[in-house]
Amino acid sequence: MxxxxxxxxxxxxxxxxxxxxxxxxxxxxxxxxxxxxxxxxxxxxxxxxxxxxxxxxxxxxxxxxxxxxxxxxxxxxxxxxxxxxAGHLRGETGRVRVGAFGTAVPALVVPAVVELRTSHPGLEIGVREAEAAEAYALLADGTVDLALSLAAHAPTARDARFTRLPLLADPLDVALPTGHPLATAPALRLADLAAERWIFGSSGPWSRITTAACEAAGFAPEQAHAAADWHSILAMVAAGMGVALVSRMALTVVAPGPGPRGVVVRELAADRPHRHVVAAVRRGSEGAPGYATVLDALRRAATAHSGTDPAPATVQPN
The missing domain is CATH 1.10.10.10 (Winged helix-like DNA-binding domain superfamily/Winged helix DNA-binding domain)
Structure with a gap:
């Protein structure tokens, strides 16, 4: 042998x-x-x-x-x-290291950490912001214990190294300039925006998500401007330069409270797209009490987000 x-x-x-x-x-x-x-x-x-x-x-x-x-x-x-x-510790002590993409850190990871400070004060959480490719490399080499990413950019279920766990179906709303003719249209659908000028990244995840959502609604979006930063996208929309799909989760992070000034955020009707957020751990470790405790807290944070009311129909500029 x-x-x-x-x-x-x-x-x-x-x-x-x-x-x-x-x-x-x-x-x-x-x-x-x-x-x-x-x-x-x-x-x-x-x-x-x-x-x-x-x-x-x-x-x-x-x-x-x-x-x-x-x-x-x-x-x-x-x-x-x-x-x-680790089960002997019942997940009450130890250290769990989390790698997560940008908007997931303030939207999901931080609320989970705040909750665990009270419920599991002996459990130390280390957070590292990382996009999907880096997060899974860090997970594979043991630098982090848990990775958060969009499902579209996670390893497939056939990857024997990881176990994927669904966290959140994040709705995508549409951002329009205040005063846009469709800002108050009833039952707005994505297909109603086929003739609009669109703002999204020239490459990367959000570009693919926007393109795929529009194509599923029956049209190819005309890209008027390219931006990947949410603040830049919303500023262009407010200036009347085009329309954009916006993540409900990201919007609560970059424009909390009444929402972005000069922008109307509309919930789409029956064909509303989503982006799916998943967590992953190394296969076989999903039952480790510390990991399970953090995953449960992340699920509660995700549930709180999924129950968030959509942004107000109209937000007036200063």
Missing amino acids: GDWDIRKLRVLRTLHDLGTVTATAEALRLTPSAVSQALSGLAKQLGVPLLEAHGRRLRLTDAARLVLRHADEVLAQLERADAEL
Whole structure:
């Protein structure tokens, strides 16, 4: 029987994910030489070749891929073992590190942390703002324990490393300039805005979300201006430069209270789109009491958001 060295298996898994020894060394905070030695040692222990030359690069052998299939199960089982050991603490002490995208931090993570200060004062929460790609890299290498992202940018359910948990279906409303002809139209639908000039990012998640929502409503949005920052988008809308889809969750963060000045925020009718917010943990760790405690608090924060009334129909400028 081969010697299954867990540390070396993690090196092999990281090499598979990142593709190069240099990237693997950087992710694991090792030297390239240490990565090569770990892989060479694992190959000797298991008695099978793990790497083969492919041009100027190295690639995993079929034997290495077989090893990884079993390694994922081994690593998940070790996470479960850690979770059971942590169960003795009942989630009342310890540290949980959370990585979350920009608007989720003030909208979901901060309310959860405030609640847990009272209910679980011995539980320390560390927060790190990170977009999806970074958050899942941090989750995979153990830098964070829980990642929040949009479902569209999370790893698929087929990724054996993570367990995804739904948190929130965030409604998308439409922002119009005050005085726009459709500002008071009854039962406004997204399709009613097909001829409008739109404001959204030139690339990135919000660009894809806006484009997909409009295409689902039967039209391709004409992009008049490009912006990714919510304050910039709302300022352009208030100036009459176009219309925009806005996240209900983001709006409560960037324009709390009566809402943005000079902007009418309308709830869309039957075809209202949503963006879905999910949490993820390393597979097997979802039952760890500290993680479960934080996830429960995040779910309560998400429930509070889902029950938030839409912004007022009309907000007058100064």
